[in-house]
Amino acid sequence: MKLTLGFSPCPNDTFIFDALVHHKIDTEGLEFEIVFADVEQLNQWAFQQRLDVTKLSYHAFTYCVNNYALLDSGSALGNNCGPLLIKKPETILTSESKIAIPGKYTTANMLLGIAFPEYQNKVEALFSDIENDVIKGKVDAGLIIHENRFTYEDKGLEKIKDLGEFWEEENQLPIPLGGIVVKRALPLAIQKKLERVLRKSVEYAFENPNSSTDYVQFNAQEMEKEVVDAHINLYVNDFSVSLGVEGRKAVEKVFEKLNKSAKEVFIGT
16 A cells, blocks of 8 residues: 655654665555655645645644544654744844744744744744844744754854743643654554554664665755754654653643644544
8 A cells, every 4th residue: 555655854754764765664565655845834735634644743733633643653752852932142022023933833833822922923934944034134033943953053043942941841741843643534454554664664763873874864955964963863762662651641732732632633542
């Protein structure tokens, strides 16, 4: 059976999917058509039910949980890995300040809304453009995710708040950023097979960390290897192998914060 599979070209995604994509593990008869896209594009496609399996933001997942179920493996979830709100040192923010966000349905934007509800003047931008938009003065501040958290200080920008730390202090739970979901319309046996295969892919990645180097680096394009490695180390961890009890509680907390039901989040529910 062939499934459409969407994820981002970011190092954490290519790292965990490499073994699955390149059949370094037994995929149990499953074949995949790979689609690369920015996470906010993947969020939008999830709303349209365009892909069989997809990475998406946990914020977006709360809007399409009736159509997709969460896989136990593959999540970007952990501690000290949340989005950062940054600005130029001389900038003073007010409720009128223009804030660049990496997408309306990103978990980053959800956290911004919880931590700073007064900031309503938001501008959506590709996550990789936000640093430069702040530097050029197109916006007063920016909400950065992914590898940009490793580079903003070198560009003369300063952190206003770590929204991951904010979440952890508020909830005593890791921050759930993104997960991998599968269409509920697929047979349950296929969903469970996919869950097994993805876990094997993540485990293979951990056991053979150099195996995915070429695939990761090719899709990371011009990103320096040190940043690539830091990116993977930050976003891929034990929660990526299995959410476990704590990870599941963190996901359910997102639904609770948005006053949405978390009754049918996982496969088989």
